[in-house]
Amino acid sequence: MKVNLERKNDKFLFEAKGNSGVPVYIDNKTDEASKGASPMELLLMGVGGCSAIDVISILKKQRQEITSYKMEVEGQREEVREAKPFKAIHVTLYLEGDIDEAKAVRAAKLSFEKYCSVSITMEASVKVTYSIELNGKNLNILEG
Numbered sequence: 001m002k003v004n005l006e007r008k009n010d011k012f013l014f015e016a017k018g019n020s021g022v023p024v025y026i027d028n029k030t031d032e033a034s035k036g037a038s039p040m041e042l043l044l045m046g047v048g049g050c051s052a053i054d055v056i057s058i059l060k061k062q063r064q065e066i067t068s069y070k071m072e073v074e075g076q077r078e079e080v081r082e083a084k085p086f087k088a089i090h091v092t093l094y095l096e097g098d099i100d101e102a103k104a105v106r107a108a109k110l111s112f113e114k115y116c117s118v119s120i121t122m123e124a125s126v127k128v129t130y131s132i133e134l135n136g137k138n139l140n141i142l143e144g
Contacts, residue, residue: 050118054111068096
């Protein structure tokens with residue numbers, strides 16, 4: 001896998017492209033007129049996107065009807081030398097539809113513990129946890 005970045009202005013705006021050719025804009029968030037996501041935001045988006053694809057795929061195979069799928073991915077950072085890496089990431093899945101609770105929990109567990117390459121890549125240095133809200137009901141799990 002390979003991505004390419006090209007600087008697009010005289011500041012910190014970059015256009016990144018992977019094999020798909022779809023552009024993703026990356027910018028420095030200290031600039032008020034930012035035109036892209038920060039690299040740290042992209043990490044959170046990667047965790048969420050990877051898991052979302054897994055969970056939806058698993059639930060569809062189990063013939064669960066998903067009418068709405070949303071996520072909130074929140075990272076807690078700590079200072080290490082001059083950097084501020086994530087020390088923990090929590091993902092909240094908001095699912096709606098005709099979905100069995102046990103199947104929703106199992107799909108999330110499989111994603112975060114077996115299939116999601118992004119969160120598994122990060123697991124040595126960042127604690128990734130998740131919770132599920134199904135049809136407005138918190139399933140009272142905190143896994144990871």
